[in-house]
Amino acid sequence: xxxPLILCLDNNINPKPCEFGQSVREGLRFFNEVRVFGxxxxxxxxxxxxxxxxxxxxxxxxxxxxxxxxxxxxxxSNGWGWYGDFKAELRRVFGNxxxxxxxxxxxxxxxxxxxxxxxxxRNATGERRLTVDPKxxxxxxxxxxxxxxxxxxxxxxxxxxxxxxxxxxxxxxxAIGYWVCWHADRRRNERTDAPEILTGKLxx
Numbered sequence: 355x356x357x358p359l360i361l362c363l364d365n366n367i368n369p370k371p372c373e374f375g376q377s378v379r380e381g382l383r384f385f386n387e388v389r390v391f392g393x394x395x396x397x398x399x400x401x402x403x404x405x406x407x408x409x410x411x412x413x414x415x416x417x418x419x420x421x422x423x424x425x426x427x428x429x430x431s432n433g434w435g436w437y438g439d440f441k442a443e444l445r446r447v448f449g450n451x452x453x454x455x456x457x458x459x460x461x462x463x464x465x466x467x468x469x470x471x472x473x474x475x476r477n478a479t480g481e482r483r484l485t486v487d488p489k490x491x492x493x494x495x496x497x498x499x500x501x502x503x504x505x506x507x508x509x510x511x512x513x514x515x516x517x518x519x520x521x522x523x524x525x526x527x528x529a530i531g532y533w534v535c536w537h538a539d540r541r542r543n544e545r546t547d548a549p550e551i552l553t554g555k556l557x558x
Contacts, residue, residue, distance in 0.1 A: 359411035360456065361402060363418035364529040365436060371526040372398060373493055374405070375417075375533060381474065381483030382537060384530060387490045395436065399443035413452040414444060417533035420461045456536050467531040470538050484534070493526040500527055 360375040362384075369389040376383050388401040422436040434441065434455055441453045462470070474484035486493055 356412065358413040358415055358452075359406075360415040360417055360533055362526075362529040362533045363398070363416070363422070363440075364525040364532075365422050366419055367525045368392070370398065371492060371529050372402060373490065373526050373530050374402075375530065377537065381485070382530075382534065383485045383487070384490050384493060385487040387493055387526060389492065395439035395443045398440060399447060402444070403447045410448060411451065413454070414448075415454050415456045415533075416440065417456040417536055418529055419532060420457050420459060423455075423457055423459070456533060458536065458539075461532065462535045467528075467535050471527070471531045471534050474534050474538075490526070493530065496525070496527040 357376045357378065360377065362371075362373040362375055364371055369391045372388050372390070373384050374386040376385070386405055388398075388405050390398050390401050416437050418437075423433060425435040437455055437457065444453060445451070461467075471484070474482075476482050486497075488494070
């Protein structure tokens with residue numbers, strides 16, 4: 355609760371993943387996850403709040419697939435698309451907390467996203483800027499199962515068998531990859547390693 359909660363989403367798959375992340379001094383940490391079948395904004399918001407329990411985040415950042423910014427939506431706000439609906443549902447639960455959109459107009463190239471995530475896992479100097487809690491079973495399974503084809507595309511066999519992990523095509527690594535790229539761009543543009551401080555300027 356002392357740091358903004360970043361929700362990393364990918365709506366182009368079913369079930370739809372949402373990975374819970376935070377930006378800390380050491381880098382990015384992912385500490386929990388949910389998956390929702392169907393994928394309505396209300397269903398996702400209910401799954402997120404159920405997983406959080408009594409904890410109320412100080413602020414929320416929404417990261418994910420840029421395609422969802424261009425989906426027409428009744429709750430659209432300043433070009434947020436589906437994320438506008440999701441923001442409205444989160445506000446219904448948490449009240450008027452700061453919610454910012456951390457999604458660019460377009461997605462990064464697949465190979466660029468993969469290289470950026472790999473660099474956060476461990477760069478050429480051995481530095482690690484990405485940690486994953488063991489509770490993120492599907493994210494871990496996705497990391498273990500995804501590979502790259504000869505053309506630089508992703509081969510997604512789906513979550514492999516494991517305790518607590520259901521088989522099926524999932525995209526949690528895509529979901530966190532969008533935020534990792536957003537974070538990397540911010541570091542380059544602002545030349546800072548400080549954690550994101552959500553200002554609310556995008557949610558007005």
